[in-house]
Amino acid sequence: MSNTTTVRIGVLGAARIAPNALIAPARDNAEAEVVAVAARDRDRASAYAQKHGIGRVHGSYEELLADPDIDAVYNPLPNALHARWTLAALDAGKHVLCEKPFTSNAAEAKTVAEAAEKSGLVVMEAFHYRYHPLAQRVADILASGEIGTLRHVQAALCFPLPKFSDIRYNRDLGGGAMMDAGCYALHMVRLLGGGEPDVVSAHAKLHKPDVDRAMKADLVFPQGHTGALTASLWSRDLLKITASAVGDKGRVNVFNFVMPQGYHRLTVRTADGKRVEQLSKRPSYSYQLDAFCGAVLRGEPILTPPSDSIRTMTVIDEIYRKAGLTPR
Missing domain, CATH: 3.30.360.10 (Dihydrodipicolinate Reductase; domain 2)
Known part of the structure; x- marks a missing residue:
């Protein structure tokens, strides 16, 4: 649960799905703000940020996770990278909205679920x-x-x-x-x-x-x-x-x-x-973004927690x- 009134979200990767899945919904959601994007290619991230009205650009995923002005990350990276970067986000103290499928396999899902439980942070699989x-x-x-x-x-x-x-x-x-x-x-x-x-x-x-x-x-x-x-x-x-x-x-x-x-x-x-x-x-x-913000800001329950992802x-x-x- 956050003590702020807005969830400041950073995007991992200049993904094609993010405009529909997050950026557009955030424009109509008073509790969400997409504040940063990171990509391995900084020029690509800059062009993406300019196109979608995102204020900050980071030249690496690590740099974005270290940003103290980000509360949560959206993880739309390739499936094989979901576990790695969700775990890294949790280590950095960020809530995570992770694209489906949650991880590559059930063993990875269990590892992420355990980390999420210990962190007390919101981790939600994006079955919108x-x-x-x-x-x-x-x-x-x-x-x-x-x-x-x-x-x-x-x-x-x-x-x-x-x-x-x-x-x-x-x-x-x-x-x-x-x-x-x-x-x-x-x-x-x-x-x-x-x-x-x-x-x-x-x-x-x-x-x-x-x-x-x-x-x-x-x-x-x-x-x-x-x-x-x-x-x-x-x-x-x-x-x-x-x-x-x-x-x-x-x-x-x-x-x-x-x-x-x-x-x-x-x-x-x-x-x-x-x-x-x-x-x-x-x-x-x-609706998905409403639920994510409600979980982060007020501790409201979600329908797609890591326990569901394991199954x-x-x-x-x-x-x-x-x-x-x-x-x-």
Whole structure:
């Protein structure tokens, strides 16, 4: 909990995701201010800062972390660097909003979680969709018992990424479809399923050895219902962003659970008929920043703490093993 009224945030890296994920939402949030950016190339950081109206530039990540006028850092670095720089930020006394996936694997997630617990600082994984009212509405419908006892849940996130030089295809940087698109699908399946699933089987399509361009997995939950996920960066499933839960009294279908601000559709079917709901068009990233600031400034609870990240990464590791690949 902070004794200030504003969270001053520094960005690690001149990342493409930061303008939508943080910089734009911060402009409309009285409790957040993006005050600095750091990059390995200072000229690149300077150009980025000028373009996005960021006041200070640091020539290294270490320099940014040493800045006493920064309360928190946003970590959108490549997956393989998430643990290292989140730990460094904690050592520097900074709160952290870390992009998903939280770390490269479950062992790293446990290490970061332990450091976060000891520090007393806020560490939050940036599953922004989870903070949008759509995700909570789906969870509430399932908890209400409206569709009865769960039988099966599933989620898919597939989109085309034909630029094979992208870091998301780089094994050394924690790449792979399961790490990128798949972590969203798995997180949603865990939300729908209401527990921690075991991996029954997994099948990957490879871009190159040990780098998946697509992944499918079958799951089972302790309560007995089954689950499934599909993730793809390049496959015949060019574009698919869906989730569903089937119970013995009905079903829930969700279109575009990841970016509901663009367009989304929540459909509930029971013996009473069909109902379509649409919720807020406010960006999921804005809700996420609200939650982060609330946690830092007032100690409010978050939905994606490191303990949740460990559970996600544990299943991702097992999916890779069941697919005959090695965890990142």
